[in-house]
Amino acid sequence: MSLEPNSILETLNKIWREELDNESIVLNDSTTASDIEDWDSITNIQLVVATEKFYKIRFTAAEISGFKNVGEMVRCIKKKVG
Amino acid sequence: MNDQALTFSELKKNLKKDFTTLPDFKIALLGDSPTQLLNQAIRGYAFSMGWNAKIWEADFDQIERQILDPDSDLYKQSPDFVLLFPSVQKLRIKFYQLSKEKQKGFANEITQQWRMLCSTLQQKLNTKVLLMNYAPYDDGIFGSFSSKTPFSFTGQVRAINVSLDNLSIEFKNLFLVDVNSMHALVGNESAFSSAVYINSGFVFHLNFLPRVALEVCQVIGAIKGQIHKCLILDLDNTLWGGVVGDDGWENLEIGDLGIGKAFTQLQQWAKQLKRRGIILCICSKNDEAIAKEVFEKHPDMKLRLDDIAVFVANWKTKVENIRFIQSVLNIGVDSMVFLDDNPFERNMVRMGIPELFVPELPEDPEEYLSFLESLHLFEIASLSEEDETRTKQYQEEAKRTVVQSAFANEDEFLESLNMEVTVSNFSGYNIPRVAQLTQRSNQFNLRTIRYTEDDIEQIGKNPDYTGLAFSLQDKYGDYGLISLVILKTETDHLFIDTWLMSCRVLKRGMEQFVCNLMVEKAIDAGLKKIIGEYIPTAKNGLVKNLLADSTFKQLGDKWILETTDFAPIKNFIHQSVLKE
Structure with a gap:
């Protein structure tokens, strides 16, 4: 598992496509929930749990509610696994 | 009947499939924590069990209001099932708000409240009520001393769950969904996520939720008469360690020593099922006389020949033999479960008889029992004394079949x-x-x-x-x-x-x-x-x-x-x- 930010973004992209069952999703650092169909407060739980499982990490409640966009999540993952 | 464990994502994918041809039923879901995820998980599992579950969700935290207000939306739904989903987290908040004096009578008060709600539901709706009992909760205030004081929330939750058991005896149309046992089995680590709870109020971890949804579906299935009545067992390396045809009955692994213990406890479990009314059958690739000799002679065998309704040991395929067992018992294939340690046989049987439930037994025999216990394979909605004599009846039936040919x-x-x-x-x-x-x-x-x-x-x-x-x-x-x-x-x-x-x-x-x-x-x-x-x-x-x-x-x-x-x-x- 490479830990370069870009590869984290690619991994998240895969997880998002899988969990939201939508192959057309393309994430970038500035993507937010409002940009993606079906990404809401409920499916967000699914996305977070799947990400935690993949990287074998835990996000805190504050981290989860604090993510402003995908980029912030990528940086947080990098900090935890790096 | 019940699929092997599915993940929440898999359940959600089920929701996009075609439900239109499936038989449907309607559930009214009322909870005091958010219910959306449970709703999705139940519909997903119902689909894989062949049903279109239509779920009406009450607004958040409206259990009492919906039940007590005669003009509420609940009573406009005519549901087949009402599913009540109270959370131990909400219960804790209520308990902590009470004065010390009131905390003492908490279990009693909550029980009375449920009794009143169940009786109101029973009067107003001719429907089955499913009540999810409370997850165990250790709030660490009194620790192990909790049992000795009425002021402990931990102790009060235990008392409430016992009262709910009694309530389900009192109300024939009330069925518990035993969240308490499931939660205890996997532990708080796996069943609960603080981050998810703090951010969104959901009280079950996403990895635990499918298990709860499955149990809800199994209880509904049992009420609807979809139950397992028969357990078909393989012999070599399933009921005992070793291959009797090669090793001889004296050398099989059963009893108190080593891995033998794993097979013995599986036999004890099967024997309890038989006592409960589940029909036990044997289906094994073996010489019949050699296979039966173990049941007759081995001192450590917990199962004996008179525990077995139909004993089939020969060299035909298991598919043929299970079809034969089914024809003798005259029950649906979907009411039978087949246990076999051999993945090849399991797959053959799954392909040949898709309606039959064939659990994916763990590779190590020491895991057999815990795994099977956790599946709740034999859920029922009622129990009668006659269940217990069923094996005898099927054995008598086998006798009649022989006599008939002589007339x-x-x-x-x-x-x-x-x-x-x-x-x-x-x-x-x-x-x-x-x-x-x-x-x-x-x-x-x-x-x-x-x-x-x-x-x-x-x-x-x-x-x-x-x-x-x-x-x-x-x-x-x-x-x-x-x-x-x-x-x-x-x-x-x-x-x-x-x-x-x-x-x-x-x-x-x-x-x-x-x-x-x-x-x-x-x-x-x-x-x-x-x-x-x-x-x-x-x-x-x-x-x-x-x-x-x-x-x-x-x-x-x-x-x-x-x-x-x-x-x-x-x-x-x-x-x-x-x-x-």
Whole structure:
């Protein structure tokens, strides 16, 4: 598992496509929930749990509610696994 | 019946599939924490069990309001099931708000509240209520001392769960979904996520949620009569360690030593199931005499030959042998479970008999028992004493099958059986069994209407209905209560609301006897007609011609029998005293 930010973004992209069952999703650092169909407060739980499982990490409640966009999540993952 | 564990994502993918051809039912879901995820998980599991579950969700935290307000949306839904989902987290908040004096009586107060809600629901809706009990909760205030003080939330939660058990006995239409045990099994680490709870209020971890949803679906399945009745076991490396044909019975691994313990505890478990009424069968690739020798001679065997209803050991395929077992037992393939350590055999059987449930046994025998315990394979919605004698009945059936071939014709054979039937109304002691038959009989069942014990009790008391329960015995033994009819008196005729029979007594003349008696009842009531109806299902093709064979004449989608034209149908069954 490479830990370069870009590869984290690619991994998240895969997880998002899988969990939201939508192959057309393309994430970038500035993507937010409002940009993606079906990404809401409920499916967000699914996305977070799947990400935690993949990287074998835990996000805190504050981290989860604090993510402003995908980029912030990528940086947080990098900090935890790096 | 129940799929192997699915993840929440897989369940959600099910939601995009085509539900339109599936039979549906409606659930009203009320919770005091957010219910959306549970809703999705239940619909996903229902799909993989072949149902279209339509779920109406009450607004957040409205359990009491919806139930107590007679004009609430709940009462506009006419649900088949009401699912109540209270959380221990909400309970904790309530408890902490109380004065010390009130905390003392907390369990009592909460129980009273549930009793009141259940009784209101029962009065207002003729429906089954599923109540999820509370997850265990250790708030660390008193620690292990909790049991000694009424001021501990931990202790109060335990007391509430025990009271809910009792409540489910008190209300026949109330069924618990045992979240408490499931939670205890996986532990708080796996069942609960603080981050998810703090951010969104959901009280189950996403990895735990599917398990809860599955249990909800299994309880619903059991209420709907979809249950497992039979466990078919392989022998070598499933019931004992080693291969008896190669190793000899003296060298098999069972007993208290080493890995033998794993097989012994599996046998003990199977024996408890048999005691509960589950039929045990053996299906093994072995020489029959060599396989049976283990049951007869090995001192550490917990299962003996008289625990086994049908014992099949030969060199045919397991698919053929399981089909044979099914034909002897005369029960649906989907009510059987097959255990085998060999993945190849499991897959062969799954392919050959897709409706059969074949658990994916863990590779290591020491894991067998915990795994099987966790599956809740044998959920039921009611239990009768007759369940316990079932193995004996099937063994007797095997004897009859042998004797039958010795008679010149069927009449002679039937006469020799000295069959005697006792006819009873629905009352006290037979109500659980009657309700159970309406829930379980799929094949010989004219209209497949399911009734709860409470329904049957009401029918027994209602003068417009005649409920008749038939118990049969013959010289080989007692079959117990095996058939019933529910007749509704209409202005000028009797309508057959229910006519069902256990397939164990097919071809005994039982249905002819029942038909004759229905005509007697009509004549006694001064009615000249009996009207019947056949409602076809996937499983009751067996009774497609029952009404025609019983001399009813078809009229549109109904069938009519004129009592004045009726000549009693030949059978060899004698009636013993009628109990009123």
